[in-house]
Amino acid sequence: MSTILRRLPPSEATGLRTGARHSLAELYRPADLVVLGLGVIIGAGIFSIAGQQAATTAGPGVILSFMIAGIACLLACLCYAELSSTMPTSGSAYTFTYVIFGEVWAWIIGWALILELQFAAAVVARAWAAITVGAISNFGVRVPHQELVGDVLVFVILVLLTGVVALSARIGLRALWIMVAAKLLAIGAVIVVGLPHIDVRxxxxxxxxxxxxxxxxxSVLxxxxxxxxxxxxxxxFAAASxxxxxxxxxxxxxxSAEETVNAPAAVPKGMIRSLIIATVLYLAVALVMVGMVPYTKISEDAPxxxxxxxxxxxxxxxVIDVGAVLGLTTVILVLIxxxxxxxxSMARDGLIPRGLAAVSRKYHTPTRVTLVIGFVAIVLAEFVPVLTMQELVVIGTLFxxxxxxxxxIVxxxxxxxxxxxxxxxxxxxLPGLSLVVTVWLMVNLQLLTWAWFALWMAFGLLVYLVYGRRHSLLARPRIPIEPARGRHRR
Structure with a gap:
């Protein structure tokens, strides 16, 4: 039991810049982090989710749902901000858990993050293909064999974005700036053009x-x-979930903390600012959506x-089609x-094969693991009905x-x-309130989602017991298990 509960010393988690472990080059500045956050938070959902939830679940109260969800995520964001400012490393919640709770719990969180991010990339890629086909049709171009075209588009976008992430982080960042700016213009157009058509009734x-x-x-609830x-x-409340x-x-x-200049100060600001901006934009679009059409007449397919x-x-x-396509493109990019x-991070800790932690000398990125992730995303998007499993992304994140x-707190x-x-x-x-709200959102998820999640976590625990526990770097006696007392300096 003491073996699987061994904790990563903070000096090992945050000693990346001093060469204690393999590290990534600094790339991001504060403004880049805001763009990174907006790139992944704001996708095509901003153009659809308000109308869908208003029509089927919450009515005009969907605006309150957005507020509740935004507050819940802001509470979680504040908690992430404190831990990332203390441990500026690329592992995020996985590394935080490793230091605070121990190795087995870190593995469980890492496994949940794999579920969240890998499935999300596949889900969004599949949605991107469907929206792209629809956008082409809306321009008056007939698209024959739409299902086949969609499969090809999924493959193309995942190969393209995986290549961008694997070969050049700087090119990916520049492309992200351009696409985020364009989709923000599209969202601005929705708000400005829609406002005069609002009927308060x-x-x-x-x-x-x-x-x-x-x-x-x-759902469980x-x-x-x-x-x-x-x-x-x-x-x-159901719509808020x-x-x-x-x-x-x-x-x-x-x-991205490990790759950020002055990460302890920049990462918290980047997270909080991007979430607040996204919340304001979501609320504005929701107000326009609900105000333009009675909720009983909103189209669920294209609200x-x-x-x-x-x-x-x-x-x-x-405008909406272009904004949606660009929005989902940036989401896929940041998810990868x-x-x-x-x-x-898990690879360089030895919990999965350490070869995946290799950083390319030519491209200065973890190219090998990026290619693996891109391949798995393609397989999931092409051969698994991922659009019916979106809640798995949510439960992995909330966990x-x-x-x-x-x-x-601990x-x-x-x-x-x-x-x-x-x-x-x-x-x-506030951290306690964040925990309560997170649990509340989780019990609004479907029982089937919980069952799939339990199976995934059980399989992950088996993988850890068979491989991760024995190959962990903490299993080597040269690395101390408990942190030394005293003031930690980065």
Whole structure:
């Protein structure tokens, strides 16, 4: 038991820049981190999720759902900010857990992050292909054999973006700046053009009366209540859980800490600023969406384009299409970057083959692990019905959120001597609240999602016991298991 609970000393987690372990070159500056966050947080969902949840779950109260989800993610973001300022390493929640709770828990979180990021890349690639085909059709071009074309597009985008991440981090960053700027212009156009068409009567009462749905309960919470509900406060909170998927991604900024100039100060600011900007934009688009069309008449398939067509602004359909394609392109790019950094950290700790931690001398990136990630993403997107498994991405993320929130509380008590570039205010109240809210969002997920997640984690634990436990660098006696007491200096 003491073997699997051994903890990584903070000096080993944060000694990367002094050559204690293999390290990555510094690349990002504060503004780059904001763009990185916006690149992954804001995808095509900004153009659709508000309308879909308003039509089916929350009514006009979807605006409250966005606020609730935004607050929940902000609480988690503050916790990530403190730990990433204390341990600026590419492993993010995996490394935080390694230092605070021990190796087996770190493996579990790392395994959950693999689920989150790998599945997310496949899901978004598949959605990108569908939206791209739709955008081409909206321009009046007939697309024969759409399913085959979609498969080809999935392959092309994943190969292209994997190549960009593997061969040049700087080119990927420049491309990210351009695409994020373009999609922000598209979002700005939606808000500016849509505002004059808002009819305040469409907002009605935010709290639409709850109704019981004629289907068996599917989420853990619905099973506890014995019924399936929509609208009312139950619908507002249920929509918040679904909307949390749209906010996911700010945590990936933490994986860039090792490559960031003055990371202890820059990473917390980058995460918080990108999440706040994304929240404001999501709320603005939600207000426009709900205000333009009564929620009972919103199209579930294409809510925003349908709304603009309903008010006679057909040309906005093309703006939305371009924004959605660019939005998902940046999401895929940043997801591959984040997944690469997590696996890179696990590999150099020895929990997965250390060969994956090799940094290319020519390209100065972890090329080998990037190519593996790209290959797996292609296989998942092409051969697995990933669009039906989106909640696996959410549960993997929320699971990591819970450990990060608990980690802030435990680290304050266990390692108060560590230098922190950022501190969560009102600790342990806010980290505790983050933990409670995260658990609440998790119980709104479907029971089937929990079952798949349990199977994935059980398989991961088996992999750790067979391979990771014996190959861990902490199994070597030359590395101390417990951190030395005293003030840690980076």
């Amino acid at each position: 469409n907002f009605g009462e935010f709290h639409v009366p709850s109704k019981i749905l004629p289907r068996p309960p599917t 619905e099973i506890l209540f014995g019924q399936s509900h929509a609208f009312g406060w139950f619908g507002i 679904a909307i949390a998927f749209a906010y996911i991604g700010f945590d990936i900024v933490a994986t 925003l384009t349908g709304a603009f067509r309903a008010v006679g602004v057909d040309w906005m359909v093309h 970057v984040g997944q690469t950094r997590v696996l890179f 990591a959120f819970a450990f990060v929130a608990a980690g802030v 680290m304050r008590r266990r390692m108060p001597y560590l230098e922190r570039g950022f501190r969560v205010p009102l600790s342990p109240v």
